[in-house]
Structures are given as structure tokens and as C-alpha cells.
Amino acid sequence: MGAITYEELRVPVRGGHLTVLRWPATVRPPEQGAGPAPTVVALHGITSNALSWAGVAHHLAGRVTLVAPDLRGRAGSNALPGPYGMATHAEDATALTEALGLRDVVLAGHSMGAFVAAVAGVRHPERFRSLLLVDGGVGFPVPEGLNTDDLITAVIGPAMERLKTTFPDRDAYRAFWQNHPAFTRSWEPWTEAHILRDLTGTEPELRSSCLLDAVREDGADTLSSETARALHRLTVPGELLWAERGLLDEPQGLYDEQRLKSAAVDDTTIRSRKVPGSNHYTLLLGDEGASTVAQSLLAATGAERPPAD
Template sequence: MSRTSRNEATGHQGAAVAGHEEFQVPVAGGKLAVSRWPAHDPGAPVVLALHGITANGLSWARVAHHLAGRVTLVAPDLRGRGRSGSLPGPYGIAAHADDMAAVVEALGVARVVLTGHSMGAFTAALTAVRHPDLLTGLLLVDGAVGFPVPPGLDPDELITSVIGPAMRRLSMTFPDREAYRAFWQRHPAFVGSWSPWVDAYVQRDLVGEEPELRSSCSLEAVRTDGVDQLREEVSGAVHRLPRPAVLLWAERGLMDEPQGLYDEQRLASAGLASRLVRTQLVPGTNHYTILVGDEGAQVVAHHLLAAAGMAGTVGRNGTP
């Protein structure tokens, strides 16, 4: 594990990266970029947090803010995204799971609390199945539960129907950082929810030089991982968990539409074992703000502290 920097930046990243440091972990094909918000107590539990399909590790910055140094939060840029964007394939959820085992080994800790958002939740579930000795707790955030592909529908078509706008962004270029910021500020999911934490996460995605800035995400990685989530090995991992988990689900969808990825009926039809997965609605959130919005991040932080055995240190809504 190589330490690369400690970031106390201000300006467009602001409070989102206060206390944030970065290091690299050797994995197959190169090095994985990892963000870390250290605990005040070096012996505090460690949370390993996995981001969504076109996101990066700074999507967890607002959760780190609410954790307030009571645990160490470690959030990699997954293979093919962010500052791990140049890492080659093979991609796929199993490759991410094995990368996470390498991260835990590099941290030098016996076990971690494992969490993931969206695709990261699928990855967290499969990591738990493939490497059950690595975790002491598991929190899934608006992901990990898959549904059968309708007969005759091509998997690529299904992925495009769900995350089409995100995939189109990967082929776009932007003249400067302000243009990229404006692009995201117009996104329905972020209207009224913009913050320095969101800005830091969005700006980390940009690579290249003006006037042709672009997303760091590899289109091949996104497509491969998206289709991979439909395979039984991945979508069925939530039914084979080695320990109980909590699934937090957002009320609204990716474009802030009233229908979220999940609802009571969809979750009931998934046949989750109640002894393995306890589900909880996070009202007033959409697929993004359940993680990067203030109220959603408080709830996520509260559950992470509970999974780390520190529930008594916070109130019911996740605040001190």
C-alpha cells in the first residue's frame, strides 16, 4: 500500500474532503486509488464503502462527514472509475470483489464493516459471499436485489433502459469544470440537493484537458459490470449472505421519479430471507440522495455505526 496524498482542499471541494487522504493498493493489472477518512481513534472499526456504477469513492464523503471520525471510512475508486479509471479489465463484479479483498489485506485489519450503494451493493454482497471472513457487518444501500430479465429482452437493452442517461454522459465532452457542474446541477435527482459534498464527487470524475474534459469511467467497465449484475452469481448473492444485512432503499428513482428501484411489492417478490436481510425505506430520498443528500447520509451513517457496534454514540437519525 502506497500513500499518495492528504487532501485538505478548500474551494469547490470544500468541507467534503476535510481530513480526506488517498493511497494506492496493488491489484491485478495496476493500482487501485482509495480515499480514507481516518477515525480519531486509530483502533476504531473500519468501514469499506463501495460506490455505484458510474460513481467514485467521494460519493461517500457526506456519509464520512456524519460519521465524524468515530470510525475510519475507506472508499476505493473501483476498477475503471475515478482515479482507478486506467486499470484494465477483466471487469465484472467478481473482479471488484477480489479487489476489495486486496484492499482489506493492504489495510492490515482483520475485518471490516462492508457497505455498498447501487452496483456497489451488488459488489458488497458478492464480496461477502466470496470472502466471508473479511466482514463483521454488512449494509446495502439501494442495490443488491436483482430481478429476472424479461424474456426476449437483451441484457444490454435492459441496462441502457435503467442507466441510459449515465452511459450517454460517458461519451460526452465538456469545455470546463463549470460546464460539468452545470450538467449535474440540472439533473432532476440533484435539484435542490447540491452541496460541496456532491460537487467534490462530481468533479473527481473529470479527466482530460480543457476544452475536452470527460468522465473518467470506462464505458467497457460500465457495460460489463451492468450486464454482470444480471447474472445469477451476482444477483443471487443477496440470498447467500454469510451473515445478516440491512438494506436501505430510496423512495424515489434515479431521475427523482416517484417509482424507485424498489418498493414493498418488489422487495416482497424478491423472496428475501427475513433472517438474512432486513429492509428499511428512507423516505424523501432518491437513488442518489439516499447517499449524498444530508438526510440520507445521516441514516446511512447511523446504520454503519450500528454495524460497527457503536449505535449508542448517535441519535436515531444518525446525528451525534
């Protein structure tokens, strides 16, 4: 299958414009008729960017339109001002759907993006037909007694230190990620495109485009009890795909059966499913993980039938 190309858009939000990538639908089964193609809006994680969804776009293979913003404070949207937080990102995502005239949207989110999706689903249930939460959206145990930076570092691992580091060139940044435990067994073409989109500055002082203040504010909000309660206030149906392994490919992931039971996920509108062999990153950025996410999105949009050869 050839490369799936995207277009870059800018949509108005509070304080400026949100940069958005769109992979348009190119395949329409006859039974879908001549109306607009099904659309997925996809939200990335706390130190990520819109190209984290490129592998999913590859596996969607043009059967739906995929729209993924760089969230406020990251990549092409890092000039947008604060305040940040889940409610702000939820309003940005909703403004995106309004600006593009989207209705009956499937809203997906990975990691922090899943928490944003849950908050958006609570605040604007009329905009979204269903949610797909990818290893996020459900509160989980966090260490107590740490300051904000240490607490976020304890949860997201080396990602927080990366934001404070400069890199002499792109090869050094690539090496940083290739040595990350989550990627030692999985490195796809879209993985590299995603990490290079994150870079800003000039050699020999390249750095992540993620604003540290945005990550701090968003991290604290993601871990708050108010954000965790959003899941139990949802009326929109959806699915949680959770990774078997953690952010550093460790055996304990963010979730397991006991944690989901403690969070009473079965009492919500969200059904959950473990993805064996995946870790927090490869569930979205690995080939098998991206395929699994794409299949869930195709089912949610009603576009499951594969394109004809």
C-alpha cells in the same frame, strides 16, 4: 462541524494499484479501548467514484475509519485492466482489506457497489462482520429484448449517455448534474467534489473518467441472475436501505415492498428499511440520506455514541 479530510492511498491488486481514499477515525469513546478503530469499507456505484461517500464521512464525524476505493475502471483506478465484473471488484475489495491489515470490517455498497458487497460477502465471509446495502444488491425487473448499452441506459438513465459526451469546461459538467432530476432539490458541497473527481482530459474536451467497457461489463453482470443469487447465499448479516424514489427522482424506485417480497429478501440474512423522501442518488449524496447511512454504519460498528462537544 469542520471539513472531514481524507488521505489518498494506492493498494496492490491484480494488474496494478487501486486508488483508495481513507477518512481516519479521530474520536475514540473510552469504552472502545486502545485497539484499532472500527472500519468501514465503502463501494460506489457503476459510474461513480470514492468521493460519493464524502457526505457519509462528514456524518460519521471521525467515529470510525472509512475506506472507499475508486473501483477498477473509474477515477483514480481507471488505468487498471479488465476483466471487470462483480467477482473482480469483490476480489479487489478483499485485497484492499488484506493490504491495509483490516479485520472485522463492515462492508458497505451503494447501487452496483451493493451487488459487489453481496458477492464479496459470499466469497469471503470471514473478512466482514456485516454488510450495508444502499439501494442495491437485490435483483429488480429489467426490460427484455434490449442490447447491452440500451439495457444499461434503461436502468441508469442519463448516466450512460454522459460517458459518451465531452464537456467544454467544469461549469458545463456541473450544470449537467445540477439539471439532473435527482439533484434539483439537493446539492451539497460533497456532491460537487464527487462529480468533479469524475472528470478527466483537458478543456474543451473533458469527459467522464469511467471506462465505457467497464460500465458495459459491470452493468451486464449486475443485472445477471448469478449476481442476484448472491443475496440468498449470504451468511453475513446486514441491512438494506432502499430509496423511496428512483434514479430520476421518479415515484417508482428500484425497490418497493412488492419487489422485495418477490425477491424473498425476508428469507435472507439482510433486513430491509425504506428511507422516505430519498431517491437513488440522494440516499447517499444528500444530507439527510448521508446522515441515515452514517447512522446505520455507526450502529453496525458499535460506534453510535456522538463525539463530546
